Amino acid sequence: MTVLLLLLILAAIAAAGFVLGRRRALARAGGNPKLLHSLPAYYGWHAALMSLLPAVLLMILWVIAQPIIVQRAVTDTLPAAMTADPTALELTMADVRRLAAGLDAAVAGGQMTENEASMLRTEFTDVRDKLARVGVALGSAVTHDVLSAAQEYREITAQFALWRMIVVIAVAVLGLIYALAVTKPDLWARNRVERVMLGLLMLASTIAILTTVGIIWSLFSESVNFFRQYPFTEFFFGLTWSPNFRGGSQLGFLPLLWGTLYITLISMVVAVPLGLFAAIYLAEYASKRVRAWVKPLIEVIAGIPTVVFGLFALITVGPFLRDYFAQPLGLGNSGSSVMTAGIVIGILNIPFISSLSDDIINSVPQSLRDGSFGIGATKSETVKQVILPAALPGIMGAVLMAASRAIGETMIVTMGAGAAAKLSLNPFEAMTTMTVKIVGQLTGDTDFAAPETLVAFALGITLFVITLGLNVFALWIVRTYREQYE
Incomplete structure (x- = not known):
């Protein structure tokens, strides 16, 4: 059975x-x-x-x-x-x-x-x-x-x-x-049942905590094995990424960090204005009929698989940027580029910023709006000087959530940005990110005793620390502004 x-x-x-x-x-x-x-x-x-x-x-x-x-x-x-x-x-x-x-x-x-x-x-x-x-x-x-x-x-x-x-x-x-x-x-049946439910809730919390501890331990233990074989300074300050299982590997972390941050920055430049402006329009200006149609259409984007976005980047966005921008400006002739991946990831993140910001703006008390209108402020002045500052903690949380997703995105980067690890300011050149290289180093026949494989865990723990820093920064912003508006 x-x-x-x-x-x-x-x-x-x-x-x-x-x-x-x-x-x-x-x-x-x-x-x-x-x-x-x-x-x-x-x-x-x-x-x-x-x-x-x-x-x-x-x-x-x-x-x-x-x-x-x-x-x-x-x-x-x-x-x-x-x-x-x-x-x-x-x-x-x-x-x-x-x-x-x-x-x-x-x-x-x-x-x-x-x-x-x-x-x-x-x-x-x-x-x-x-x-x-x-x-x-x-x-x-x-x-x-x-x-x-x-x-x-x-x-x-x-x-x-x-x-x-x-x-x-x-x-x-x-x-x-x-x-x-x-x-x-x-x-006392109610007391017994409630004790059991309390135990189940505590068990669920414990499992969540232990899962986090297990993830950290698995990354940390293998990272220690890696740093026993490869110098700490060469990993964090090396400028060349060139793994070679036959020996002589150069596993510099900086090119991957640069590609990750560069693509994330471009995606945020695309997603934040579009998502935030869409949220402001839907929450403050759109009629109920328009909101009922537009918001679900925007949220449909969040349900599209990332591999489909990768195909969109590979077939449509990449060739368009190459033919109409990169080649005429003399900046490159490849469809795979930082700009391609950044734009597509930005489109992917628009629903996250838009939906979360919309909910946060709607949660701002109506009394703040009424008070602003009461002293003669216009609609736009109320949005800029009252609603957005009050909703800023939640909006920052939405932005940082989108940034975390951009940092962790793999499929779109693989298909849209290529796999070249390099340091360059040209957004029309092919680059790569840490997540792509983590997948690459753990794909195929691998030797888990070799530093070329163990480097994936070092990249993973570094990525974990970066996202943890983003979360701590978001928490600091939320607490600071909550003290101001409560």
Whole structure:
């Protein structure tokens, strides 16, 4: 039984628990809800939670522990040569899992019966040909040791799945029985339910914090490995980016930082005026009918995939800038340029600035507008001298959010700006960003012990620090101006 099907069964048991718990509480109160400590629905939720949460927790622990236990059991059946070192063991287990999945797919698709799959290791001498005939393709040679391990893997996994279903459903039923047994009019069901919900909220917060810690740790630990192999000063102050896995790499960070900031600056020059002016028009000048049409049309841009914007930059914007600006001005002859990527990313960010700024401007108290009009200010004077200053903290937050997205954009830069890491002021030259090089260094066959691969983590932690600085700056602005207007 799959995890999804088991979750559906648990959800059905919890739904039944809700109904039974509510009915039992009312029955014990003689049908009079006033005799209950809590509302009847709380008794239902108490029964549902008592049946669902322990079973789900057990299933999560089971799913985490099962692969570890199964791998250890299968490893014991393999020859010592296949498990001599971690790399050999990982490669062998990859073949075992791939072969087991192929056999499962062949059985599920009807190309092979379960009995035939179980007897492969004893009845077929040419295993590869037999597996090929039923559609099981492997990238490496199939040995009888691997086949036996795959069969063992399938058998143990099936046994674990069966026992998981039995134990988890039994825990859910026992939880439901216990909840119904303790359900009585004086049960503080509301307090129990609220404590459980508080625990779930705290768990969600903890998971979010631990996720952030895990991200930072993964970047930091690999960055430390990188700086043990490559000089710190050459990375942060080097002017040349030229990775070479054969040796002699120059991994200067400054060309990538310059390309990132240059493209971000151009995108902000495009997005901030257009987005802010659109927000002011929609919030202060547009009629309800115009606003009802224009705002959704602007927000449609946010739903377009970035790869489509990349194609737009590659096919339309790049050639246009090259033919009508770069070549006539003698500034270049390439369609891939900083200007191309910056303009397209700016268009991408218009809805973020426009929608957020529009909501923020609308949240400015009407009393400020009325007071401005009352002393004789015009509409434009009110917007410039009252509304925009009052909404400035939120607008700055929207701008910095758009800047963070521009810094982290990859697909548009790859297709619109090229991959050249250089220091240049010419906006019509091809350049690249940190995110593009992070993807490039981790794509294909990589050696995670080489500095040419580990440099991606150094770039990642540096990018993290830059965006964190932007957030701290935004928080400082918000707090400063809030003190002024509150």
